[in-house]
Amino acid sequence: MARIRSVKPETWVSETLAEVSIPAMVTFLGMTNHADDHGRHRDNAAIVYGLVWPMREEISRADVEDHLQQLAAAGAVCRYTGCDGRKYFHYPTWHNHQKIDKPSLSRLPACPHCEPERCGVCKGPCIQRAALAATPVTTAETAANAPRVFAETSANARAALQQPNEPIPAPAALTVPAAARAVAPAIDAEPKPVPTSQKTAGQTAFDEASPKARRSLPEPSAPGSRILDPGSSFPTGRQAPDAAVLTKQLVGEYIAACTERPPESVLGHLGKVIKTLLAERIAPEHVQAGLRRFAEIQGHPSRLPSLVNDAMNARGAGLARPGFRPNVPAHQAWTNPVDAANAYAEEL
Template sequence: MARIRSVKPETWVSETLAEVSIPAMVTFLGMTNHADDHGRHRDQAAIIYGLIWPLRDEISRADVEDHLRQLAAVGAICRYTGCDGRKYFHYPTWHNHQKIDKPSLSRLPACPHCEPERCGVCKGPCIQRAALVDASGTADEQAPSARGEFAEASANAPAGLDQLPELSSVLPARLASGDGADATVHSAAAPTQRKIAGQAIFAEDSPKARRVLPEPSAPGSRILDPGSSFPTGRQAPDADTVSANQLIGEYVAACSQRPPGSVLGHLGKVVKTLLDEGIAAEHVRSGLRRFAEIQGHPSRLPSLVNDAMNAQGTGLVRPGIRPNVPAHQAWTNPVDAVAAYAEEL
């Protein structure tokens, strides 16, 4: 897959590229888009021709092969045979000119001559490179050794350590005999006694007494409050207490469609205010029934509750010392006004 690569301004004044032809220089720059994140690619003129020169009839596969020879001669590329037997090439100065953000692991073999990087076939240091180094005899000391093995023993190792018997053969016998007071290992070759870490038994008990719980643990969650003997100042509401939510719920049930939330919120505040004033829930319920019939703004509810509280007849009653006076009637212009309105006159 082609990738975006950078071309530095120094490319156009490079003495190395100035020694090759212009088509070879174009092949050099074009293949940077097709090389992987480690600057490696297949060394096949036919493949490179199809990637760089698909629309140019004046360039042939033989010309591309000549470009690769020119570039390898001046050191612009390095051609090699991978550990899988195929031919590849890479850019020796790739990491000096290309800055790859989060490079992916290469799937191609590494160059056995000049690349110490991960080999895509060997999944690590290339075996072919190690074989070449061993055959040359110039870097035997740099050859990677097996994991966990050292060429020489540590200078800090205690004397007689190699004469200790294997723990796997000593521990079962010591544990089976029951002698655990002093778990020591004796060796005929090593007269000194060596204690096995973690196997000795303490000679005396711990000075701290073991904690004993006064009562067994009860099943269930420990965060549940079983109750308190201290009063908190709050009492449970009476069973017959009607809340504002209950009254609003009855009002909503009486409506054919659920009122908007803003109306219910305003109405709930009004109902709560009325209940906090000590008005009986039945009077508020009566006002809500009347409000459900006529609707309107929730601020009308207090007047409807007042009507339910203070309605005592069809007309106004004269207060004061004459409670038996009939309700006021409009002037009807009777024939005998004195007889008709004697009480009021």
Template sequence: MARIRSVKPETWVSETLSEVSIPAMVTFLGMTNHADDHGRHRDVAAIVYGLVWPMREEITRADVEDHLQQLAAAGAICRYTGCDGRRYFHYPTWRNHQKIDKPSLSRLPACPHCEPDRCGVCKGPCIQRSALAAAAGSHSEDSASAPGVFAETSANAPVAVDQQPEPSAPAAKAGIGIASPQAGPGHVPSPAGKKAAGQAAFTEDSPKARRHLPEPSAPGSRILDPGSSFPTGRQAPDADTVSANQLIGEYVTACAERPPGSVIGHLGKVTKALLAEGIAPEHVRAGLRRFAEIQGHPSRLPSLVNDAMNAGSARLAQPGFRPTVPAHQAWTNPVDAVAAYAEEL
């Protein structure tokens, strides 16, 4: 991750950087933004090229490798091989020019030549470096003993077969010997004159049985287990399901020019609401087709869909159209008022 680094005024009058070319100096300054808080980075020309020169076609990876060689020859960087076998470089004067508040721990190996700091791979003092130092110290000192022979016997040396303790005299008289792990069923006695070393199979089984998986792990997504009866992930939509995006896409394709984005977005919201009400996609498609012909505000789409749904079926109540609806008759004065209002008079 790139970081903000400072460039001191002494950089422009540095005798070390004056020995390299100007592109190599740019590589030097550019990699300070990508080195970690300890001034370390991968020593791969392709990576450095992609970080510093991504917008320059006149600089190639071979040029970047030449920049690194110039900087290493001038002493501006130190190239080394870490304990993990990969190549790295670091800035020897990093702490003199970069003041970092609360630096993070490095994840890269330390330089075995000039950095005694924490190794990011070994999580502490470098194990390989310690082993090399110990090997160098052992070769530098003259050993009094012959090669391959230790001067002193280790206190934890294994006891030989002939060094096993003998039973005491009272125990021997009583016929009690030293307990041997071989004394059990299936024990084959040792030949005469030889003592058993005590290597024998265990007569009892281990109390912890070896665990076996009931079934192999099934490949696939961990979010939705193919073998679970209660799926927790998102299910794929049915093949015959028509979405609002599909209907809007058909509408945009039918237009001679692409409509503005606000119109498409408004139509998408209205279309999604109509499908959520349970209206058939064919009716919504017919309304969009009619909308493409007459255009207008997207809020007209529900009325056009209604026309497609109920065209020719909705009529006003007319005499004789429905048996349950009485025919309308105009008010007229009765001919015989006495007979018409006999109950009210």
């Protein structure tokens, strides 16, 4: 994928590019748009020809190969064979002239001669570069990967020692001489296994105790709500009723009062209304009284709240007004008597 690259003013006075022909210089500048963010590209004259010279018939693939040879001889590009066996080239002075913001990782192999960067094939330092090194370098990573010797015998080896009928042949490099075997004490056929209590995984006990003392709960934990009676400010010892169970119970009483089982849609709507009334802290007795009245008159389930309200606020034949006093006569409308002075003498 082509990218936008910069061309510095000193390019036109470069002594390196002055050693090559003008078409080779155009190939050099054109391939900067197609090289990756680390200045690497495939070294193939046919590919370079199709990227830089697709509209020029006077330039052939052989000419492009000659351009690459000129650039490599002048030191403008470096041609190499990657660790995957393919040919590539890169710009040795790429990072001196191209400032790329957030460069992407290269997918191409690094040059084993002059690029200490990440290899796109090896996903790190190129193994080919390490192979070309004159002397091997011992690094901390090599020391870390060295085989470690454990003081404790492997569990599989102990299990093998417990089988006297199947002796384990020793390797040739570790064979003990016959004289040494005669002097060495005999090994028990059935060695005692290591007790489980004596096996450790390397952990040690703390020298000092924890500064925080262990907490102990005064009472055992129990499921359910810890609020005994939500409707009272003083605990009475009664558990709050479950709204879902109470709703099913009230709906079941309503179904029992009906001659035929109502439709499920009616029962579902009725259950939602009952659950809403119970959530408003309305006593179940009032909801039950409203359901009995609803079973008599039937209708839409939305009528249930008004029937529950009648069961809650019924006071004899009528409703009581705020500040109602039964001993005070009711208000009488103003009239125009013939003798107003005698009729309203006390009030006047």
